[in-house]
Amino acid sequence: MIDNEKVLELLKDVIDPELGINIVDLGLVYGIDVYDDHSVKVTMTLTTPGCPLHNTIETAIMYALREATGHTHHVVELVWEPQWTPDMMSETAKQALWGGR
Amino acid sequence: MLTAPSTADIEDVKLPMIFIFTGLALFVVAQLILTINMGALARGLPGTPPLLSCAHLILLGFGTMTAMGAMYQLVPVALQVKIRYRKLTYPQYGLYAVGVLGLAFSLYVFKPALLAIFGTLTVIGALMFIFNMVVTTRSAEKGTIKTAVLLALAFLFLTVLLGLTLALDFYRPFLKSWHERLFHVHILFGTLGWFTLLIMGLSFKLAPMFTLSHKYESGFAPASIHFLHTGIWVAALGFLFHTLILSTLGGVIVFFGIVCYGIQMKKVVDHRLKKKYDLGIKISLLALPFSLALIILSIVYGLAVSHAFPTIAVVYVIIIGWIAFVILGYLYKIIPFLWWTYKYGEKAGQKGVPLLKEMMSETRGQWWFAMFLIAIIINTAALVLHLATFAFITQSLFLLSSVCYTLELANVLRK
Numbered sequence: 001m002i003d004n005e006k007v008l009e010l011l012k013d014v015i016d017p018e019l020g021i022n023i024v025d026l027g028l029v030y031g032i033d034v035y036d037d038h039s040v041k042v043t044m045t046l047t048t049p050g051c052p053l054h055n056t057i058e059t060a061i062m063y064a065l066r067e068a069t070g071h072t073h074h075v076v077e078l079v080w081e082p083q084w085t086p087d088m089m090s091e092t093a094k095q096a097l098w099g100g101r
Numbered sequence: 102m103l104t105a106p107s108t109a110d111i112e113d114v115k116l117p118m119i120f121i122f123t124g125l126a127l128f129v130v131a132q133l134i135l136t137i138n139m140g141a142l143a144r145g146l147p148g149t150p151p152l153l154s155c156a157h158l159i160l161l162g163f164g165t166m167t168a169m170g171a172m173y174q175l176v177p178v179a180l181q182v183k184i185r186y187r188k189l190t191y192p193q194y195g196l197y198a199v200g201v202l203g204l205a206f207s208l209y210v211f212k213p214a215l216l217a218i219f220g221t222l223t224v225i226g227a228l229m230f231i232f233n234m235v236v237t238t239r240s241a242e243k244g245t246i247k248t249a250v251l252l253a254l255a256f257l258f259l260t261v262l263l264g265l266t267l268a269l270d271f272y273r274p275f276l277k278s279w280h281e282r283l284f285h286v287h288i289l290f291g292t293l294g295w296f297t298l299l300i301m302g303l304s305f306k307l308a309p310m311f312t313l314s315h316k317y318e319s320g321f322a323p324a325s326i327h328f329l330h331t332g333i334w335v336a337a338l339g340f341l342f343h344t345l346i347l348s349t350l351g352g353v354i355v356f357f358g359i360v361c362y363g364i365q366m367k368k369v370v371d372h373r374l375k376k377k378y379d380l381g382i383k384i385s386l387l388a389l390p391f392s393l394a395l396i397i398l399s400i401v402y403g404l405a406v407s408h409a410f411p412t413i414a415v416v417y418v419i420i421i422g423w424i425a426f427v428i429l430g431y432l433y434k435i436i437p438f439l440w441w442t443y444k445y446g447e448k449a450g451q452k453g454v455p456l457l458k459e460m461m462s463e464t465r466g467q468w469w470f471a472m473f474l475i476a477i478i479i480n481t482a483a484l485v486l487h488l489a490t491f492a493f494i495t496q497s498l499f500l501l502s503s504v505c506y507t508l509e510l511a512n513v514l515r516k
Contacts, residue, residue: 048310050178052442059446097313
């Protein structure tokens with residue numbers, strides 16, 4: 001059985017390969033919807049519009065969801081509003097980047 | 102429904118790689134030619150056929166070839182647009198590569214008839230690129246990056262047009278005393294108009310993206326572009342009409358533009374969230390103060406001691422210390438990034454996938470860039486002081502570093 005908590009845990013394994021920090025701590029995940037058929041919709045953003053790692057991160061999310069649910073009927077929606085700011089990062093991410101700056 | 106990276110996405114990576122590695126191979130060849138002919142350059146003879154061939158290999162074969170490949174990848178990223186005519190890209194590469202190789206050969210053996218033929222091929226290849234990029238960029242939203250890219254493309258157009266005119270003048274002379282004036286404008290448009298505007302424009306996206314910089318003031322970015330653009334035209338008028346006051350004024354305005362760019366980059370770096378950023382980005386940012394310091398020292402020494410403007414040393418620093426050094430820095434970051442995306446992008450999140458930083462050795466990179474830096478400093482001094490033998494030795498060090506650097510980047514493709 002998959003739920004929002006489980007999906008959030010899964011997304012903590014999806015690492016931004018440039019920064020080496022997971023997308024949850026980076027504050028890139030804006031929303032998680034789990035439907036009755038166990039399909040999942042992840043609403044997320046990126047640190048900068050046009051980030052070249054766009055496809056890579058989406059692929060990693062899909063892989064994690066497929067491994068957990070056994071099917072591929074998931075959606076990753078990329079949004080630019082609200083715009084990502086460093087304030088959205090967790091303290092862990094800030095520490096990892098610059099000792100909490 | 103989300104899909105994995107498509108074939109088109111993967112081709113997006115192959116295309117810049119073909120351009121970039123062709124450019125790097127030609128860079129090494131150019132350095133070999135420069136090493137053999139460094140004595141002539143130090144003695145104040147920059148216009149020999151091998152040195153003309155070398156300059157075109159560096160600026161068209163390496164710089165422009167690499168810039169073309171990088172722009173096919175970076176313009177869609179920086180401006181959020183799609184390449185308008187993707188089918189044109191590979192034929193454009195073929196025409197341009199054959200044109201530049203033939204042009205370099207024609208200059209080396211100095212055959213005006215061949216020069217006109219391969220010059221025309223190069224121009225056609227460049228025009229195809231300019232057309233594709235202009236129609237692609239026009240659809241982007243207004244902004245400093247868009248302005249800089251469009252201006253850079255306009256200057257590339259003017260540079261190749263002037264180059265073709267000069268090549269035709271070798272074949273059937275008609276320019277007389279205007280040949281030298283147009284030659285100076287050709288160098289000005291190419292080095293500052295095309296390369297510098299492009300480097301500045303793309304850096305306004307790349308530097309904050311790779312250092313994760315946010316919430317910085319960006320007013321110096323448009324100022325730098327407008328100062329540089331204005332300064333180039335004022336200096337060009339000075340060159341065309343042999344008016345020292347105009348060319349000097351143009352130089353001062355260009356300097357203001359460069360300073361504004363430097364301030365903007367400092368603001369980006371000061372507001373970064375990534376404390377440790379990659380070697381390639383550091384080198385690209387270092388290129389400006391490094392080359393500016395070398396140019397100022399060369400000019401001060403030249404005017405104070407030799408009572409002559411050290412033109413050869415200044416042009417050398419602009420081409421190698423600024424343009425080539427920025428490109429070499431960015432490539433050290435971009436190539437592992439592109440290759441990782443191509444090779445491992447579809448396997449992201451799975452076990453056994455290397456991290457991006459594992460694609461390249463930063464320690465060895467520091468050695469290659471240190472060798473480049475030392476060689477550029479001593480080469481510049483040797484050009485100012487006219488030390489032919491000394492210049493040959495240090496240029497040999499530069500050649501060695503360029504071979505090591507290129508092999509280091511080629512090694513990424515084995516991972």
